[in-house]
Amino acid sequence: MLSTASRETIRATLPVVGAHLDAITTTFYRRMFAARPELERDLFNRGNQHQGEQQKALAGAVAAFASLQLDPDPERVALILSRIAHKHASLGVTAEQYWIVHEHLFAAIVEILGEAVTPEVASAWDEVYWLMAHTLIDLENGLYARSGVQPGEVWRTVRVARRELQSADAVTFTLTALPGEELPRFAPGQYISVGAHLPDGARQIRQYSLCGSPSDETWRITIKRVPASIGPDGSTRPAGEVSNHLYNTVFEGDELSVTTPFGDLELIDDGSPVLLASAGIGCTPMLGMLHHLASSPEREREVAIVHADRSLADHAHRRELEEVARSIPGSTLHRWYETITDEHAVPALVRAGRADIAELPVREGTRAYLCGPLPFMMSLREGLIARGVPASRIHYEVFGPDSWSAR
Known part of the structure; x- marks a missing residue:
């Protein structure tokens, strides 16, 4: 919960900060990737970055979380943070990385808002950031513990046992554990991340739902290749970088780098329709x-x-x-x-x-x-x-x- 002083400062400055959040988040990613290019290459989705989708999502999450500190709605906060926490866990995000985000996010705030960022304003927004960050860290550590892994240690190697065409553009991979290992169980509706090593040396990560039975000893995921297209607004949408690579290059006997299952779209067994x-x-x-x-x-x-x-x-x-x-x-x-x-x-x-x-x-x-x-x-x-x-x-x-x- 925010301190009284910070709550009033956030209430007074939220309209201004909110109006500039798109610029702040765009500047944040530019600064962070310039300082840490390996994050863009190996952790963040380059396609979403180039299309501006990640910037919009981050701006929306920060603004919504700050607003909900003024007019609390625990259910909505839980929804927003649970989804982020599961995605972070599926990427292997750890507590140390929140310090990297903090450094470049607050540098971006100062760059965009300039002298409006007084010590009181900086302190209040710092409190918002760490309240959100520590809540996410706790949630993510709980997900790691529930999955039986150490924070961030979510990656494993699996083998493609079968490749099955589902349509002209979709292919299903049946994945098995390597000899002497077992695949973790998953809840119906969850997904795994796949780390694809691309020709330019980047490791790009994407999530794919597990579409087989949770009682099976194998995992099944379906990859759909995505051609370049023109959006309703006339903008060009690039071809799917990772999905197309996996569709074109992965076959029986190949190995993939994947994560422990995560995701909060879990079927609730309460007997309801x-x-x-x-x-x-x-x-x-x-x-x-x-x-x-x-x-x-x-x-x-x-x-x-x-x-x-x-x-x-x-x-x-x-x-x-x-x-x-x-x-x-x-x-x-x-x-x-x-x-x-x-x-x-x-x-x-x-x-x-x-x-x-x-x-x-x-x-x-x-x-x-x-x-x-x-x-x-x-x-x-x-x-x-x-x-x-x-x-x-x-x-x-x-x-x-x-x-x-x-x-």
């Missing part, structure tokens, strides 16, 4: 949950499965999704495809267009789990809230910087 909604490759954490439901004593639990994709051909894991849905007595599978070439050849409960939650029955007490592009999840979340599902019972996964939870 479940709605699992995904779009595109967002189906992967839902498959992990469905495999768990299919093999658990709660097989009679009512499950509504919603998936949206571009077409039947683009739908990765389509046959697997159909099969596991049939194995759960209380499940119903609803699908939407933007393009349907032959409407007479598609199964029942398949519709053309975009997913629309208004067309589905939503049981009282439903817990919803969402994964997919941000506009898809925001649309479904709004639809679920309009149908009476409390926001606290809507859970989601965002791969890449999370600019949503801080809103």
